Amino acid sequence: MERVDNLAHERETAQFDVEAMKIVWAGSKHELDVSDRMARLVASDPVFHKDNRTMLARKELFKTTLKKAAHAWKRINELHLTEEEASKMRFFIDEPAYTDLHWGMFVPAIKGQGTEEQQQKWLPLAYKMQIIGCYAQTELGHGSNVQGLETTATFDPNTDEFIIHSPTLTSSKWWPGGLGKVSTHAVVYARLITEGKDYGIHGFIVQLRSLDDHSPLPGITVGDIGNKFGSGAYNTMDNGVLQFDHVRIPRDQLLMRLSQVTREGKYVQSDVPRQLLYSTMVYVRQTIVADASRALSRAACIATRYSAVRRQFGSQDGGPESAVINYKTQQNRLFPLIASAYAFRFVGEWLKSLYTDVTQRLQANDFSTLAEAHACTAGLKSLTTSFTADGIEECRKLCGGHGYLSSSGLPELFAVYIPACTYEGDNIVLLLQVARFLMKTVSQLTTGKKPVGTTAYMGNIEHLMQCRCTVNTADDWLNPSAIQEAFEARAVRMAVNCAQNVSKAPSQEEGFLNLSADLVEAAIAHCQLIVVTKFIEKVQQDIMGNGVKEQLQILCNIYALNLLHKHLGDFLVTGSITPKQGALVSEQLRSLYSKLRPNVVTLVDAFNYTDHYLGSVLGRYDGNVYPALYEQAWKDPLNESAVPEGYAEYIRPVLKQQLRLARL
């Protein structure tokens, strides 16, 4: 294929230093370097090629994943990669695999819930992958409601063992990644029963498969739960089903950091505070927010580059047609997605620092910010993943027909991404948790309890309930404090409004249930405010590089004003802005889009994604889209022969009117 940069003219118009922006996006020069090295390492290794992934049948697909995982582990050891490097490497391999759960859930569960002794026993085995573990919580009948899980772990004092059992069909473990075909062990969540009493859900380390020949141990039924959304995508993962028929495990395989069962069967709580568990949740959700920014930026990168290549209409006097990226509707759909990717990147970065802060406080027995941090991460997980899922699909639509081809990379990206809206907490269930926290915060305002962290603005309630937005011209909307105040007023007024309506109901709980649709909207308003605030704060920091800050400023304004426009009803109903001011938002957005236009291709270059990672013929760095589409097409198995299999049996008899005789 010819080596030309079809996007060179786009790159020439950029008004900022792309190398400096790459550092801002990566987080630091060091992180950029590590990412860059790992991305290239993966891209240059033929074992990690992935362009035929959507064409493989399940078994073949799964086998290539096993191969990639083994090869990655081999390379990690050979090259003595650090943990940071290894995790980046796995990220760029870009394929869900059992290792995600082993490193991301199994190991952290033991670290978080195991005693020192248990950690010493199990972690070295896990670190060397002498055992492979998964996280078996969800059951066929229960996901969101963890307290409803049915698997039992009954202590038998005669043998000093727990008996793990699946009493019903719906108690079958269902969904755990890595469980179906690979894991030798699992952290299994089950109802702890001892001395006839049910103490609720606890985690247990259970061996599932023989370490000799990998066959399931006696009493264990285990398998894969079958095909999932899309081709390729998450089908590389062996999400599994698991049933226990009175499986016995030693007592010391109950994870005992928080509570123990004595040799006699007495249930004892340790003095370690239960709140510690939350910090793991904050950690995991923080990584999910980071993943959201990566998935959205990837989709936006593909759609942006292709929109700059794709020409349609607008030719004058036989000259070239207009690139579709010049159409205002295309900009209005695409540019807020680029801005959101940046917004999520920065709120993710901030969440990481929040996690550090929370952990330090916990170690000092300070629980004062935990509930707020928990609500905040739950809300941001929900907000960013829902938006990203929709955003990827919008990027696909922005590519017209060609976005529907697997070779565009977008169908698989969507299919593999969307479960993020469901796992680690269904997004609506999470927003309801945020709403509960907001209602509590509002009710405590009168008691003088000061709201902390991301709810601190609520302390300013008197001002926010009656302030009036002072925007007079479209340019006034470039003022960060005008934006911030409008978002704060909207959030606080929606929350207060809900609280008032809830309090009219016969009981608080009834009111909450009845108004939950409104409460979800109030929670969203609060979470959007957080993202807007963190973006504004980011832009107010010192930022190196020619023109970098100016671009981030534009992106920040696009992010906020686009949200304002999309949720205009909220802002108007609460009187946070006037209809006139709402109209000025649209005007300012048009002007911001024009300012961003010469920079967009370079702004997505700053993500520094390799063509291997993007995995999209439409998103190629060089914009040389059409020959690539054409070449890729011919690789389809259907093109192995000019006349398709089945012609003689099913096409010819139709054409020749010989169907009556045909045996079908």
Next chain:
Amino acid sequence: MERVDNLAHERETAQFDVEAMKIVWAGSKHELDVSDRMARLVASDPVFHKDNRTMLARKELFKTTLKKAAHAWKRINELHLTEEEASKMRFFIDEPAYTDLHWGMFVPAIKGQGTEEQQQKWLPLAYKMQIIGCYAQTELGHGSNVQGLETTATFDPNTDEFIIHSPTLTSSKWWPGGLGKVSTHAVVYARLITEGKDYGIHGFIVQLRSLDDHSPLPGITVGDIGNKFGSGAYNTMDNGVLQFDHVRIPRDQLLMRLSQVTREGKYVQSDVPRQLLYSTMVYVRQTIVADASRALSRAACIATRYSAVRRQFGSQDGGPESAVINYKTQQNRLFPLIASAYAFRFVGEWLKSLYTDVTQRLQANDFSTLAEAHACTAGLKSLTTSFTADGIEECRKLCGGHGYLSSSGLPELFAVYIPACTYEGDNIVLLLQVARFLMKTVSQLTTGKKPVGTTAYMGNIEHLMQCRCTVNTADDWLNPSAIQEAFEARAVRMAVNCAQNVSKAPSQEEGFLNLSADLVEAAIAHCQLIVVTKFIEKVQQDIMGNGVKEQLQILCNIYALNLLHKHLGDFLVTGSITPKQGALVSEQLRSLYSKLRPNVVTLVDAFNYTDHYLGSVLGRYDGNVYPALYEQAWKDPLNESAVPEGYAEYIRPVLKQQLRLARL
């Protein structure tokens, strides 16, 4: 599996006659009967089973589609099915196939654009499927902009032939369904060039493959364009690529109803009005709206039944947990989708009558309503398909984790549905067409030209620009004229507002391009008004059956008020309603959801879909979900052996620390 109706209790609470509702949904008793018969015929025939579709590799999948198509044709002939029956049968087979394009595009193109003589020659061959045709318009480089197509058809007077040629890579035909592997013929759109002059795009009948052995004819390169979104889904279709190297066809294979080329090479327009072409477009888009209501109703049926089965949280004193359908957030997401399915059904029914009306007028040389009908169908195609695509994905999310399994049916339904947003006109491009029509209509209001059809309300502009909504209580929102007027005021005010802003630009065209994002919103407002109006009109008709009208009334209100709430910003900015009235909308919606709740399962039963057609373990009529999920899982090829393929090469060496020696 046990035969119990887990949803019997839901069906008992219905307050209307489901059999009567089935007739309303189907359109008539006759249509219900035909549908019912065909659905059962398909469901009971093992050749049409489809539950392993998402597990098949492309070649195998494609072969089963060929088999189904041949078998269907055989059965159609054996049973002497009518056209209506045959088309219903194809619908319930529920698998995109080359026959869709043959019957849906190739035959109509010849009917619409061929002369009497051409029809007599080609149609009998096509009706008997002695030739199989496709519709080859889109190229690698051009979709939306049909005028930009590059394929040439140059007349050669020496041989009385057209020379069809692909001068560039981007001129390759790309996307036509049925082209890749099956079609023997195509209607090819190409630039007609004669006597050195380019007369623009015309349709030609071109033979592609030998009728003897199916091999591509000389000069023709043809193949499949490769894997598309999802597994199963649209991959049953051979969307194709096609290049011509100076392929010669007889002159009389130019479709000549509208224009001809004489033996000498003179280009001559016939006296048949070009507008006739529009009527085909109206027809095709009308069927797309009908399809939208079917796809959305199918997804809503699955999500509704499963939501009534799925229990999570809310258990009191160890009693059963609450079905998730009782949560207001679930209702707020799901019930408007059910209402929209009904809304689209009725607007589709109305569009069918519009098509008949337009056709009759055209035959009488009356073109007065054509432009309006064209804009209206373009807008409704866009509105209903975009909403349905999002709605299917929302239904999937409403099913929590299990919605992500292929066996839920929702992933495939989404993947197969979404191209409807792109083909037959990209949805944004279509809305821009509607917006252009609206701007024209507004500008003509002052000239006294009366707006017709769905824009007639604009004639009432003076009232609508200044009227005030009189709603005072939540119940006032049950008044159809209050709803209607609010939607009319919003639509007209948005259109007028856009027109004013456009007129401020240096040129009308520049203004239009610059404001196109706002214009799209105005177009959407107009289209939503049409759907609301037609639903209100439907409910005002005589409707048979106990309680049926009452349910439709509730659905109609939910449809309209949910839209009002979602687009509250529009209504408030235009002053069509006040913030207070906006808050009353939410209140009324809550009450409407409670009224609908006892009827929802029966309302989706009224679609009369067989379990075969639904293709979803979650949507089963009997609600017996869990055993079905469990059973289906074990059918995955990965479960053929307990220890997976690849264990020896890729898992064991990891566990046994023997990777260094392993050859990967």
